[in-house]
Amino acid sequence: MSKKLSAATKRAIERNYNQGPEWFCDIVTKPITGDLAEDKPDVVRRDPSAVLKVGDRYHVWYTRSIGKSYGFGSGDLEKKTFPWDQCDIWHATSRDGWHWEEQGLAVARGPRGDYDDRSVFTPEILAHDGKFYLVYQVVQHPYLRRSFENISMAVADSPDG
Numbered sequence: 001m002s003k004k005l006s007a008a009t010k011r012a013i014e015r016n017y018n019q020g021p022e023w024f025c026d027i028v029t030k031p032i033t034g035d036l037a038e039d040k041p042d043v044v045r046r047d048p049s050a051v052l053k054v055g056d057r058y059h060v061w062y063t064r065s066i067g068k069s070y071g072f073g074s075g076d077l078e079k080k081t082f083p084w085d086q087c088d089i090w091h092a093t094s095r096d097g098w099h100w101e102e103q104g105l106a107v108a109r110g111p112r113g114d115y116d117d118r119s120v121f122t123p124e125i126l127a128h129d130g131k132f133y134l135v136y137q138v139v140q141h142p143y144l145r146r147s148f149e150n151i152s153m154a155v156a157d158s159p160d161g
Contacts, residue, residue: 030098032100033098034094034099035092035100035101035102036092036100036102037100043064043066044064044083045063046063046083047062047063047084047122047123048060048061048062049061049062049124049125049134052125054159056095057094057095058093058094058096058097059091059093059159060091060093060094061090061091061092061106061125062123063083063084063087063088063089063121063122064088064090065080065084065087066086069082069083069085072144072145077142084119085118085139085143086118086119087109087120087121088105088106088107088108088109088120089105089107089121089123089134089136090102090103090106091104091105091159091160103160106154106161107134107136107154108120114140115140115150116138116139116150116152117140118140118141118142118143119137119139120136120137121136121138121139123135125159127159131155131157132155132156132157132158132159133153133154134154134155134156135151135152136151136154137149137150137151
């Protein structure tokens with residue numbers, strides 16, 4: 001089997017830059033196990049953050065919702081529109097990067113009337129100076145075609161919240 005090489009890789013080979021592993025690497029894939037591997041037809045998990053290793057555990061945050069999505073055309077403002085609607089942000093950990101265990105809710109939607117009462121979703125994590133910053137999108141009810149989304153941030157002293 002021949003490999004298709006990028007122009008940058010061809011130049012590296014011509015110039016003899018390809019001496020170390022930084023030019024070529026193997027990517028290993030295998031199925032994950034644990035809670036995140038379970039196939040639950042009513043549970044939607046999506047939009048994982050970067051994986052962050054703290055101590056001997058890996059951490060990931062993700063959008064989680066339950067139930068069918070109906071799109072904007074249902075006429076019912078209470079129905080879930082898309083997989084990222086009516087979501088909360090959840091947290092999972094792993095000791096080896098392959099077997100993941102859900103730790104539970106990390107950020108819940110706010111109470112009715114708050115800026116984040118409809119959905120909190122698409123998290124990203126940053127660790128800096130001993131603090132953990134979780135940035136995510138929020139939507140207020142009702143969720144319409146031209147709803148404005150906002151960005152929020154949660155700050156904690158630990159990846160566990």
